[in-house]
Amino acid sequence: MQADDVETILVASSDALQRSMIAKYLRECGYSVIEATGFEDAKIAIGHYEIDVVVSDTQMQDGTGFDLSTHIRSVGQPIEIILTQSLVKTAQVAGDLCEQGPLDQPYHPQRLVDEIKRLRAVR
Amino acid sequence: MLPAFFSEAVGAEKAATRVLIAEDEFLLRLDAAESMRRLGWQVVEVSSADEAMELLRYSVTFDLLLTDINMPGQADGLDLARYVRSAYPEMKIAIMSEEREVPSIDRELCELVLVKPVWNIGESLIKIMEVSQDAS
Numbered sequence: 001m002q003a004d005d006v007e008t009i010l011v012a013s014s015d016a017l018q019r020s021m022i023a024k025y026l027r028e029c030g031y032s033v034i035e036a037t038g039f040e041d042a043k044i045a046i047g048h049y050e051i052d053v054v055v056s057d058t059q060m061q062d063g064t065g066f067d068l069s070t071h072i073r074s075v076g077q078p079i080e081i082i083l084t085q086s087l088v089k090t091a092q093v094a095g096d097l098c099e100q101g102p103l104d105q106p107y108h109p110q111r112l113v114d115e116i117k118r119l120r121a122v123r
Numbered sequence: 124m125l126p127a128f129f130s131e132a133v134g135a136e137k138a139a140t141r142v143l144i145a146e147d148e149f150l151l152r153l154d155a156a157e158s159m160r161r162l163g164w165q166v167v168e169v170s171s172a173d174e175a176m177e178l179l180r181y182s183v184t185f186d187l188l189l190t191d192i193n194m195p196g197q198a199d200g201l202d203l204a205r206y207v208r209s210a211y212p213e214m215k216i217a218i219m220s221e222e223r224e225v226p227s228i229d230r231e232l233c234e235l236v237l238v239k240p241v242w243n244i245g246e247s248l249i250k251i252m253e254v255s256q257d258a259s
Contacts, residue, residue, distance in 0.1 A: 037170040
């Protein structure tokens with residue numbers, strides 16, 4: 001935390017639009033905000049600044065939010081971590097890679113069975 | 124739908140100078156961005172020319188581009204400056220470069236060349252923004 005008791009939040013995301021919007025909102029809420037465009041930037045920020053909270057995307061261009069969380073825990077700093085993920089991005093990736101987009105959790109097991117049946121039927 | 128920050132209504136009174144800064148050196152970018160925010164400007168930070176060009180394709184408008192030359196990715200800062208000059212001719216451009224790169228910069232491409240290490244970046248940028256406001 002800074003001397004004037006303003007909490008410092010590190011926003012780590014490779015999505016410039018999303019990152020800028022969240023950072024601007026947090027600044028308007030009175031926080032000091034540092035923007036990191038990826039995992040490596042975030043690590044440098046953690047090494048140079050006293051950060052209270054990290055808001056990190058789970059998927060970044062050069063690492064994951066889980067990697068970043070592991071790094072934070074390993075350096076032993078008392079930093080709160082909030083991981084976020086873009087459902088739209090998840091759906092896009094799933095759409096490119098998979099036959100079926102992501103199911104919203106929790107889902108009823110019967111819905112899964114129905115989806116499996118539907119996929120098998122169109123083969 | 125775009126976030127409200129980027130979807131200001133056409134004709135609405137603009138609250139602050141909007142700056143897009145493209146610089147891959149994190150601490151340098153952070154320092155430059157903070158000095159501009161202290162002027163009351165809205166700053167969007169990206170770490171590559173590719174990311175900047177992708178952002179600009181969302182019809183996000185800026186008053187000023189501050190860019191480094193050498194950044195990771197397919198495009199460099201000069202490619203970005205050329206793209207901005209052609210697609211957004213009203214945008215001012217400031218290029219940060221190493222001393223040795225200065226001769227290779229086409230002066231038609233930008234309003235200002237800042238040689239690294241850059242001191243008083245806000246002061247230098249204010250000057251070109253004031254010139255543009257006086258002209259309009």
